[in-house]
Amino acid sequence: MELANLLGIRVAAIRDNDKNYQKNCIENYVDFASEVLLCPLHGELDLAAQRAAIDPAPAGKRKVVLATNIAETSLTINGVRVVIDAGLARVPRFDPGSGMARLDTQRISKASATQRAGRAGRLEPGVCYRLWSQDQHEQLAAYASAEILSADLAGLALQLGRWGVTPGQLVWLDIPPAAAYAQAQDLLERLGALDGEALTRHGQAMAELPAHPRIAHLLLRGQALGLADMACDVAALLGERDILRGAGADLHSRLVLLSGEERAARGAQGGVQRARQLARQYRGYLRGKASEPVSDPDHPRWLGALLALAYPDRVAQQRRAGGAEYRLANGRAALFAEADSLMKQPWLVIADLGSRQGQREERIYLAVDFDPALFDSVLAEQVRVVDQLDWDEREGVLRAERQRKVGELILSREPLTGLDETARSQALVNLVRRKGLELLPWTPELRQWQARVALLRQLDLGSKEQSEWPDVSDAALLKSLEQWLMPYLGKVSRLSHFANLDLSSIVHNLLPWPLPQRLDELAPHHLSVPSGSSIRLDYSEQPPILAVRLQELFGLAETPRIAGGRQVVKLHLLSPARRPVQVTQDLANFWRSTYAEVKKDLKGRYPKHYWPDDPLVAEATARIKPRKS
Incomplete structure (x- = not known):
């Protein structure tokens, strides 16, 4: 009730059985709408909407600003006397495992809470209502974590490569996470910007552009293909928030809007103008002529090609015809949350996707249809040929084939014949490594042998730095399958043949003489x-x-x-x-x-059994009572 009064809302005290309940609700809503001006404030608004949130309220109106974290900045809104803080923030977190950023809802820090409260007293005395308890406040972190610990580090890795240094050669306030930095280097290698630790010529050109490495690669390759204008427009669309929200996921419609062929809706005009300005800036950065121009630059398939240049890991293949779920080249899954016209396409390139906390699959927000025939021409560098020897899980037999792959996606496959024994055995080893040692015919006795050796090794390492006893843990055995198991796989051709291996002799051979004899002495x-x-x-x-x-x-x-x-x-x-x-x-x-x-x-x-008062002088027995002398 107090908060409602602050907003100027007159709430009637109505019982559940009040006959005038509906009438009062309507009257309260009308009063609220006529007296209170609701103004959202976030980064996607056009200039007019932002001005409406910042400027003083019209005479006779009370203004409520619904703001994101933008309100924590030095921005001053006239007339603010009350702040209601939910204590939450939506923060982008880069996931090195997927190479994508996802939004997490998390508690703010004490510093952010103080900053938010300060909005209430910028120009006159005010009050802040925090929607959490004092005990919860004491549990908040003092400050938010440094951005470098959760950001995409591709741009940083590109610049360090340009300087010729590694993170270990610099002094940091917060050291870049190793996993995220390795992910960034892997991306740069796939974009042709990095060769080992050194930048390539293409990488040097990318580093000179004021754009994310993905965008820089798209611009340079687009210019080389004679698609500079389209590349600049696509780069601008990727750099801006979606300029056509709620109109499906197809990026083609955004490109048409950006080109001026269609009039932007009133709410989208600000985003369109910013995107056009950014596209003009990108055109100013590009110099020179196309080195390998395509023959049909106006064909719509080049939009998919340009997007695949920026996001080679987001080329996606539909799992089943007409379905909402796609598999990406990085091995992840993504799907449309709602029915979309792009679901008719067997191949996509996804420009914008992500997941929220608690969601397992990524959601597709922006994408474009894709022609896989491009992998035979301008995107040929993304294709790798792999000779795959693996087991058919259904048939339980070894199959060998040559695969053309883009990341984890298989473009085509053909059978391989004439396999040599080494390649065949390696395929068997890979199967054991993937499925685990339980694929082999272990017995309880062999597991006891493994534990006995492990005990003696552990005792040695506890008193000195090395041990004569080998590491026979499951992890160590899986790592060294080529040395101890591969020589015995010659007769294995089906999954069931693993049960015929003399595993006891195989693992006992891991102990050189005289360790087998000492094992029985020390660990009997x-x-x-x-x-x-x-x-x-x-x-x-x-x-x-x-x-x-x-x-x-x-x-x-x-x-x-x-x-x-x-x-x-x-x-x-x-x-x-x-x-x-x-x-x-x-x-x-x-x-x-x-x-x-x-x-x-x-x-x-057990009254019939022998229970002496002094067990140390009593005769031990395996019977009910000791034998009489």
Whole structure:
């Protein structure tokens, strides 16, 4: 009610069963509309709409400005006395895994909250209403994180290449994230701007243009193809926010609007004018003549070609005819959230896409149809030929084919014949690496062997920097499949043949002599206990477990050790019914402090069994009672 009064809204106290409920709602809405001027304020507005938000309210009106983070700047709006802060911000975050930016909604920092509150008192006393508690405020970060930690670093990587330096050679307030920087370098290599750490001649030309590397590459290649005007218009459209929001995703319609063939709607005029001005600036940067002009520069397919030059990773193929989902060259998925005319196209290049927090797939906002035949001409550098040897998951057999690929998309494929043994074995190794070691015929005994070796290696590395015991962890074995597994794959031709491998002999060969003998000495399969029984050790956990009936340890003062005394085993002390009654690594302390209570309980449940008062001098037994002498 207080906030409503601040906005000049007269709200009637209406009960749910008030007969005049609808009438009062209409009257309140009319009062609100006549007395309050609602003005949005964000970067996509034209100049007139921005002026309406900034200028003083007309006489007799109260103005409410609905603003984004732009209100945190030094912008001053006359007459603001009240700020209502939701405490949230939509922040672009670059995802190195996808090479795309996505908008995340997150809590603002204390510094931003202070900045927002300051808008209320710029010209006169005011008040700020924060829609969160004081406790929540204390949990906010002091300041927002540096932009370099979440930004696209392609432009930075291009300039560092121009200077001939790497990030490690410079002193930073905030070091660029390694993953994002590697993603940026990979993009520059695909754009032909980077060769190793050095810029190419094309990269030098890109660095001289005041534009993102994607846009710079588009402009230079577009000029070389004799498509400079279209390239500048496309670059301007990509540099501006969408000038035709809500009119479908097809970029062709934006290009027509920019060329002046159609009149822009009133709300889009500002964006169109900015895009035209930016296109003129780009034309001023381009010099020289076309070096490899195309024969039909007016053909609409060149829009898709230019867009693919800027976004080679966003060439997309439809998953099923007429469907909304596409697979991108970078391996990601994208889809139309609503029905669109472009869904008739089997191939697209996507200019603008992204996802919000909690969304799995990317949403397509701007795109253009694409002719894959361009990969045989002006986009041939994006195509790579790969000889692929892999398993047909349905048939369970090895298949070999030569694929023409653009990123992760397959343009064409043809069977390969006459494979050599090395290539064939490598395909089998790749299959194991992808599916995991569980594809091989492991047994519980082999897993115990693996754990025994791992224990001795771990003990060595805990006391010194190296170990004579090899690393036989799953990760290490997967990494070295070529060395220990490939020589034994000659007879494997179907998936089911892996079960025939003598895996025990294969992995045991990883231990050179005399380590197999020392393994049995230091990490034995079984331990002898005072009753005379030989009890199996379980190495699947660390420390190894010795599960033994309590009566079989009478007379044993200390916990058994292995590995030359370096490792104490974990005792699972069992009842006569082989149920755990105690877990310990300190047997002496158990006899001293806990045995009496355990004995009382066991004696009640198993009265016929032998439960001596002093277990250290009693005779151990695997029977109900010791044999009589």
